[in-house]
Amino acid sequence: DVQLIHSGAEVKKPGESLKISCEASGYVFSSYWLAWVRQTPGKGLEWMGIIYPYDSETQYSLSFEGQVSFSADLSTRTAFLQFHGLKASDTGIYFCARRVGGSNRYYFDSWGQGTLVTVSS
Amino acid sequence: SYVVSQPPSLSVAPRQAARFTCGGHNIGSKNVHWYQQKPGQAPVLVIFEDTARPSGIPDRFSGFNSGNMATLTISEVEAGDEADYYCQVWDIKTDHGVFGGGTKLTVL
Numbered sequence: 150d151v152q153l154i155h156s157g158a159e160v161k162k163p164g165e166s167l168k169i170s171c172e173a174s175g176y177v178f179s180s181y182w183l184a185w186v187r188q189t190p191g192k193g194l195e196w197m198g199i200i201y202p203y204d205s206e207t208q209y210s211l212s213f214e215g216q217v218s219f220s221a222d223l224s225t226r227t228a229f230l231q232f233h234g235l236k237a238s239d240t241g242i243y244f245c246a247r248r249v250g251g252s253n254r255y256y257f258d259s260w261g262q263g264t265l266v267t268v269s270s
Numbered sequence: 271s272y273v274v275s276q277p278p279s280l281s282v283a284p285r286q287a288a289r290f291t292c293g294g295h296n297i298g299s300k301n302v303h304w305y306q307q308k309p310g311q312a313p314v315l316v317i318f319e320d321t322a323r324p325s326g327i328p329d330r331f332s333g334f335n336s337g338n339m340a341t342l343t344i345s346e347v348e349a350g351d352e353a354d355y356y357c358q359v360w361d362i363k364t365d366h367g368v369f370g371g372g373t374k375l376t377v378l
Binding site: 186193198199208250255256258260 | 303305311315319356360362
């Protein structure tokens with residue numbers, strides 16, 4: 150079975166940096182794009198961007214470009230989301246999700262349980 | 271960028287049908303996918319490519335997509351179906367995923 154396991158909840162202060170992780174199992178990690186999706190308190194899902202672990206190619210939503218970075222480690226089958234200078238508005242739950250499908254048909258068939266990030270002074 | 275719209279809430283009595291809508295310009299030309307998210311849990315795919323159900327999703331869940339509207343229907347709603355439901359498409363112009371704002375289902 151496909152599993153995506155997130156690192157634990159984090160509490161940070163504004164301006165600090167943070168790197169959270171998503172460890173994959175049950176499939177060939179290098180062969181599937183992995184998306185990051187944010188959910189802010191009481192709100193919906195927001196697509197942040199995507200990474201292809203095989204060569205670490207990335208695509209970012211304009212809303213997040215420059216604010217975060219994605220990376221992947223093939224040896225540990227783990228994807229990472231790094232924040233550059235956290236803000237209170239970054240508080241939320243961050244999900245990784247495996248992308249499947251084809252051109253114009255892409256969707257997310259497996260999701261991690263999410264990492265809760267709280268940014269507060 | 272492409273925008274999809276969902277009404278924020280839907281209330282349905284048990285054993286009645288719940289019909290969720292997802293609106294977007296010419297959305298019928300795209301593939302629409304639906305996710306169920308219960309409180310404190312990760313989203314779960316319930317419909318992909320407009321009408322297909324992943325294994326394990328009951329056949330009470332069905333989808334349709336045409337023109338400017340896609341729909342997800344749950345026939346004979348149960349208390350356990352209470353959740354937020356999100357539609358999602360892929361915007362090939364930006365090569366980005368797009369989620370609707372979600373509809374919260376309340377079972378009366």
